[in-house]
Amino acid sequence: MTSPATRRDALIAVIEALHAEIAALKTNDVRALERATTDKLMRIEAVAAFGDVPPEVETRALAEEAQRLNDTCRIYVNLMAANVRRRLQNLTGSAGMAMGAAPGSVYRAGMGLAAFA
Helix, strand or coil: CCCCCCHHHHHHHHHHHHHHHHHHHHHCCHHHHHHHHHHHHHHHHHHHCCCCCCCCHHHHHHHHHHHHHHHHHHHHHHHHHHHHHHHHHHHHCCCCCCCCCCCCCCCCCCCCCCCCC
16 A cells, blocks of 8 residues: 555545445455455554644545445444344344343243344
């Protein structure tokens, strides 16, 4: 990775890395996700190297776009984690347990599910 010439260029690189991260999350490509996440973190460091100078209007807009994309990544990750949690609960037989019920309790309709995200 070459060092960006401006903070604007650095933010554009972060945005590109976030798009790659979202694409990897959508396709469940673990290797691409690892590369994109590493790339994103390096590019964020490049932005930080420009210091705390107040951003211009365009730079602020790019930073806000990067934040929105990062929030999108976070939502994908949270959904994936909820799906894994649900699958594990199904495998262990705890998905139908009422909230607060003791392990081994029998599920009864209307008592609620412990497997929600």
